[in-house]
Amino acid sequence: xxxxxxxxxxxxxxxxxxxxxxxxxxxxxxxxxxxxxxxxxxxxxxxxxxxxxxxxxxxxxxxxxxxx
Amino acid sequence: xxxxxxxxxxxxxxxxxxxxxxxxxxxxxxxxxxxxxxxxxxxxxxxxxxxxxxxxxxxxxxxxxxxx
Numbered sequence: 001x002x003x004x005x006x007x008x009x010x011x012x013x014x015x016x017x018x019x020x021x022x023x024x025x026x027x028x029x030x031x032x033x034x035x036x037x038x039x040x041x042x043x044x045x046x047x048x049x050x051x052x053x054x055x056x057x058x059x060x061x062x063x064x065x066x067x068x
Numbered sequence: 069x070x071x072x073x074x075x076x077x078x079x080x081x082x083x084x085x086x087x088x089x090x091x092x093x094x095x096x097x098x099x100x101x102x103x104x105x106x107x108x109x110x111x112x113x114x115x116x117x118x119x120x121x122x123x124x125x126x127x128x129x130x131x132x133x134x135x136x
Contacts, residue, residue: 013131014082063081 001047006040006067007059015064022058026050069115074108074135075127083132090126094118 010019016034019041023032028049034041043055056066078087084102087109091100096117102109111123124134 009080011079012077012083014086015080018082 002042002044003052004040004042005056005059007034008039008065008067010034010036010039010064012036018062019059019064022062023055026054026058029055070110070112071120072108072110073124073127075102076107076133076135078102078104078107078132080104086130087127087132090130091123094122094126097123 007019010016016036019034020032023029023041023043026045028046029043030046031044032041041059045055059066075087078084084104087102088100091097091109091111094113096114097111098114099112100109109127113123127134
């Protein structure tokens with residue numbers, strides 16, 4: 001399954017790496033790609049293994065706000 | 069000795085940590101503090117041990133441009 005989340009506060013390559021790294025560490029997430037210009041992250045995941053809540057929490061733990 | 073260098077491209081806490089960390093690793097640098105709002109870093113160093121050139125290179129290796 002694919003989903004794009006809007007994320008506030010990502011400003012540079014370090015931010016990109018932090019968010020992508022945190023998501024990819026989750027079991028069930030097979031891909032995560034941050035686009036800094038559009039302030040979002042595209043995630044490919046197995047919804048049987050990982051929930052949207054888990055993914056949002058992983059991003060928030062890195063210090064960024066997830067919209068909706 | 070103290071010197072403030074203007075650094076371009078530092079945008080977040082990760083950038084701040086990268087630049088400060090790179091400077092503090094240099095022998096002779098006793099303090100380094102990035103101010104993101106004013107795009108600079110204040111460095112306290114022993115000019116007998118470390119040169120301005122060394123410090124600029126350390127910042128540039130992290131991917132940031134140093135002015136003058």
